[in-house]
Amino acid sequence: MRSLDIAVVGTGTAGSASALFLARAGHRVTVYERVPDPQPVGAGIMLQPTGMAVLAALGLCDEVVARGAVLQHLVAETPSGRRVLDLSYADLAADLYGVGLHRGVLFESLFRAVKQEPGVTVKLGFDIEDLFIDHAGHWLVEAKTARRFGPHDLVVVCNGARSSLRDDTSHAKTVRRYPWGALWAVVPDVEHRYRERLFQVVRGTRVLIGLLPTGLGPTGTTPLVSLFYSLRGDRLDAFHAGDFAQWKAGVRADAPAAAPVLEQLHTHADLLFSEYHDVVMWPWNVGRVVYLGDSAHAMSPQLGQGANLALVDAAMLAQSFEGAESVDDALFRYSRGRRTHLGWYQFVTRWLTPFFQSDLLPLGVARDLLFGAVCKVPLFRSEMVAMMAGISLGPFRRLALEARPRALR
Numbered sequence: 001m002r003s004l005d006i007a008v009v010g011t012g013t014a015g016s017a018s019a020l021f022l023a024r025a026g027h028r029v030t031v032y033e034r035v036p037d038p039q040p041v042g043a044g045i046m047l048q049p050t051g052m053a054v055l056a057a058l059g060l061c062d063e064v065v066a067r068g069a070v071l072q073h074l075v076a077e078t079p080s081g082r083r084v085l086d087l088s089y090a091d092l093a094a095d096l097y098g099v100g101l102h103r104g105v106l107f108e109s110l111f112r113a114v115k116q117e118p119g120v121t122v123k124l125g126f127d128i129e130d131l132f133i134d135h136a137g138h139w140l141v142e143a144k145t146a147r148r149f150g151p152h153d154l155v156v157v158c159n160g161a162r163s164s165l166r167d168d169t170s171h172a173k174t175v176r177r178y179p180w181g182a183l184w185a186v187v188p189d190v191e192h193r194y195r196e197r198l199f200q201v202v203r204g205t206r207v208l209i210g211l212l213p214t215g216l217g218p219t220g221t222t223p224l225v226s227l228f229y230s231l232r233g234d235r236l237d238a239f240h241a242g243d244f245a246q247w248k249a250g251v252r253a254d255a256p257a258a259a260p261v262l263e264q265l266h267t268h269a270d271l272l273f274s275e276y277h278d279v280v281m282w283p284w285n286v287g288r289v290v291y292l293g294d295s296a297h298a299m300s301p302q303l304g305q306g307a308n309l310a311l312v313d314a315a316m317l318a319q320s321f322e323g324a325e326s327v328d329d330a331l332f333r334y335s336r337g338r339r340t341h342l343g344w345y346q347f348v349t350r351w352l353t354p355f356f357q358s359d360l361l362p363l364g365v366a367r368d369l370l371f372g373a374v375c376k377v378p379l380f381r382s383e384m385v386a387m388m389a390g391i392s393l394g395p396f397r398r399l400a401l402e403a404r405p406r407a408l409r
């Protein structure tokens, strides 16, 4: 196929990774990013073997993993110490692991590579609010000035869960905001207490506290740890109006392991709140527009997959162009090729989230009674670990470990 003029909207995980893959495949790429001076900010995230495989294909895995914290286990328990989840990557393969990472590390590594990539032009401070199509191609319309940019042969929309560009095409889609989100903070772990595992404490379905080793962050040499605290979005104002010391005492009572983190939190403002979205659309392409990452399939971060799925999207989009007869053919192959993997993760996430974050209290009881027992059955345990590692394609179906992104075809 001839070299295309491609617009990528957004320089988050999906946008930067797809710009790199497409430029390296010989296309001319322009990345439009709303933020004038993007910074390496954000919560701790889990990088999974799938995400690492994509970063390795981009030549970025080693530098990212070097600033992360290796994770061997996911453990969730009740305040009384009853195990609800106890999963180890090693149950699947001895050399398999996850990485706790500051989101800024992933951003910075990808963004630096994008800025250095010869085939990519980065336009910062461009808030793209509309798509416009005429005989010449696809145009992007900037919000403030109403200026048009283009024409482009292909538009890759990667502008996150709140994308307004979904409304500019004829897609059938649903975009729903979860009632629950999470407060989070990233603080130094000077004594390096938090290692090797994502540790969660659950009480009913209304209390979920997470402690994630987060590596070194974008700068510095002190290990970091992230605290997550589940909260309904409509209780955020009450949280801010409440007594902070009392809130800390409650968290400490449920999760004594969080005490060293809580000591470093002094006001409500030390915690940020993130909400989650559930975005469903299919196919992810219409005309010469394709949606990747959270703009295409945002989900609750219960399974820790969003950034990893965005990376796999980017790799798969570029692979879909290999040997394709036309742009339409490539985009059709992309949507078809991603359907099983993404559909399965969306289904399980939607099903699982209320067991951990909802007002459906009986689900918490069922979870405490059943999940721990299920984890002990080797067959189910390895299914759950495959799910955690990002390689599950459905019940007892997985990606080959040694060929993750390519095997998705």
Ligand SMILES: Cc1cc2nc3c(=O)[nH]c(=O)nc-3n(C[C@H](O)[C@H](O)[C@H](O)COP(=O)(O)OP(=O)(O)OC[C@H]3O[C@@H](n4cnc5c(N)ncnc54)[C@H](O)[C@@H]3O)c2cc1C
Pocket: 009, 010, 011, 012, 013, 014, 015, 032, 033, 034, 035, 043, 044, 045, 046, 047, 103, 126, 127, 128, 129, 158, 159, 160, 161, 163, 182, 184, 274, 275, 276, 292, 293, 294, 295, 301, 303, 304, 305, 306, 307, 308, 309, 310
């Ligand atoms: C609390 C929390 C914990 C999480 N934990 C994990 C985890 O453990 N593992 C994991 O894999 N994922 C996790 N995620 C999800 C993960 O962060 C997202 O899935 C991932 O960042 C999506 O990447 P993206 O590139 O699609 O979108 P984003 O990262 O949101 O990037 C979108 C980009 O588009 C830009 N943009 C937006 N609008 C416009 C516009 N109009 N014009 C131009 N540019 C625009 C934005 O500025 C941004 O740079 C978590 C999320 C949350 C909230």
